[in-house]
Amino acid sequence: MSDEIGCRDFAELAPELALGTTTGEERALSVEHLAGCARCRQLLDELSGLADDLLLLVPPHEPPIGFETRVLERIHESRQSPSRRHTLRRVAALMAAALLLVVATAGVVLRATSADRDLGSSYRRTLAVANGGYFAAKPLYGRAGKGGGHIFGYQGSPSWIFVVVSEPALSGRFKVHLEMNVGPRVVLGTMLIEHGQGSWGSVVPVDLHDIEEITLSRPGTPEVLEAHL
Amino acid sequence: MWSVSDEALLAGLASGDDEAAAALVRRFQGRIYGLALMIVGDERTAEDVAQETFVKAWQHADAYDPRRGRVPTWLLAIARNVAIDAVRMRRSEPIDPQAILALGMASKDPGPEEQGSAAPDAARLRAALARLPNEQQRALVMAAFLGRTAREISELENVPLGTIKTRIRTAMLKLRVMLEVYHER
Numbered sequence: 581m582s583d584e585i586g587c588r589d590f591a592e593l594a595p596e597l598a599l600g601t602t603t604g605e606e607r608a609l610s611v612e613h614l615a616g617c618a619r620c621r622q623l624l625d626e627l628s629g630l631a632d633d634l635l636l637l638v639p640p641h642e643p644p645i646g647f648e649t650r651v652l653e654r655i656h657e658s659r660q661s662p663s664r665r666h667t668l669r670r671v672a673a674l675m676a677a678a679l680l681l682v683v684a685t686a687g688v689v690l691r692a693t694s695a696d697r698d699l700g701s702s703y704r705r706t707l708a709v710a711n712g713g714y715f716a717a718k719p720l721y722g723r724a725g726k727g728g729g730h731i732f733g734y735q736g737s738p739s740w741i742f743v744v745v746s747e748p749a750l751s752g753r754f755k756v757h758l759e760m761n762v763g764p765r766v767v768l769g770t771m772l773i774e775h776g777q778g779s780w781g782s783v784v785p786v787d788l789h790d791i792e793e794i795t796l797s798r799p800g801t802p803e804v805l806e807a808h809l
Numbered sequence: 810m811w812s813v814s815d816e817a818l819l820a821g822l823a824s825g826d827d828e829a830a831a832a833l834v835r836r837f838q839g840r841i842y843g844l845a846l847m848i849v850g851d852e853r854t855a856e857d858v859a860q861e862t863f864v865k866a867w868q869h870a871d872a873y874d875p876r877r878g879r880v881p882t883w884l885l886a887i888a889r890n891v892a893i894d895a896v897r898m899r900r901s902e903p904i905d906p907q908a909i910l911a912l913g914m915a916s917k918d919p920g921p922e923e924q925g926s927a928a929p930d931a932a933r934l935r936a937a938l939a940r941l942p943n944e945q946q947r948a949l950v951m952a953a954f955l956g957r958t959a960r961e962i963s964e965l966e967n968v969p970l971g972t973i974k975t976r977i978r979t980a981m982l983k984l985r986v987m988l989e990v991y992h993e994r
């Protein structure tokens with residue numbers, strides 16, 4: 581996929597990453613490095629904290645009279661809509677952030693639209709969580725070894741995984757299984773791979789740390805792709 | 810009410826406690842509105858942005874993770890993103906970073922609000938920012954507050970992209986070093 585970057589390259593990118601102003605491609609380059617480098621995660625963590633603290637320097641300004649009442653009214657209105665929708669939207673945003681990385685890695689040029697920037701900031705938050713070891717980006721292994729795609733895992737409430745497959749030989753519907761340290765194997769769902777390409781995401785009902793591996797298989801054939809989280 | 814923590818108020822907001830919601834709004838409305846006004850530049854939009862910030866805080870309160878940052882910075886980060894979107898939507902004149910710096914962002918004197926508990930950190934950061942060269946302050950302000958990418962700043966400042974990237978990087982790394990010295994970790 582992408583060229584791997586080292587600690588020096590990452591240090592160049594880290595300040596803009598912390599400020600949330602990097603391009604999709606730059607974010608994609610850094611994610612693989614971060615997944616395996618605790619020192620750079622620490623650097624990004626510190627710089628992100630610094631970027632956030634800058635916001636504390638802005639002088640306060642009292643809003644117009646009646647502001648409090650108007651805000652509380654709006655919150656009351658929003659309460660009418662089911663809260664489940666919010667959760668799903670959040671999961672969708674995080675998944676989209678993971679997808680964005682992959683799209684960028686695949687060489688697609690992304691414009692710095694508002695949506696992209698939103699994703700950038702969700703991504704940054706995801707990375708921030710990663711500093712605690714809660715974000716995983718692991719390669720999928722096919723029969724021929726590495727190179728079948730990636731799995732992104734996010735530990736949160738809810739936790740989710742996002743599977744991206746790029747394996748020319750594959751096509752069809754695949755079952756996504758989840759294997760845990762203890763207990764039976766769980767079928768998470770079915771993923772469609774067309775012409776070797778596919779992406780699929782799901783909320784996972786378990787702690788990410790308890791997941792041993794995730795496998796993709798088809799009825800009648802052994803596991804074709806697997807990743808160890 | 811004075812002794813209730815920010816986290817408790819946020820939890821109250823999430824669970825539908827009206828009193829907690831009102832207290833949270835009262836506690837943070839000045840900072841949220843101040844940031845919004847600084848980024849969008851007009852009162853009407855600033856109020857919209859500040860309202861939207863609290864609605865989003867309510868919607869996403871369950872995503873708040875105390876290990877990753879404090880409530881004030883979490884709320885301000887939401888406000889910043891909402892404000893930047895509002896500016897982009899209206900395609901208004903770009904805000905002059907110098908006007909932001911003139912608000913006393915970079916100064917050796919503590920701000921009026923810094924008598925409180927968060928005071929020492931903010932004052933140190935303010936003083937550290939004041940020690941950066943103006944060109945680095947400008948680049949940092951445009952990225953940190955106005956959400957500008959290095960490429961956009963390069964166009965606005967009419968300076969090569971590589972130079973802007975260096976300014977942002979140098980500014981952030983210098984601040985980090987200066988604050989580390991203060992912290993004496």
Ligand SMILES: [Zn+2]
Pocket residue numbers: 586587590613617618619620
């Ligand atoms: Zn590294």
